[in-house]
Amino acid sequence: MLELAQVVQETIDPNAKIEFRPNTEDDPHKRKPDISKAKELLGWHPSLSLREGLPLMVSDFKQRLFADSKGKALSK
16 A cells, blocks of 8 residues: 555655555455456456556546536536
8 A cells, every 4th residue: 555655646746745544444454456367367467567557547537637627618
């Protein structure tokens, strides 16, 4: 989780503060999804790392949000 928080911080706002909070009782202690079925059944494998993919995703979201807000502003 710390790696994810750091990559998000670096990508979106380097000045953002990462806060550490206690886990809830139902919080899983291990977060590493098993993608073996996707590999086996679909022939899929990740082609980008988190550090490569997150900036692309953020850029895509920004473009979509801008396009949506522009479209809404024009329709008024």
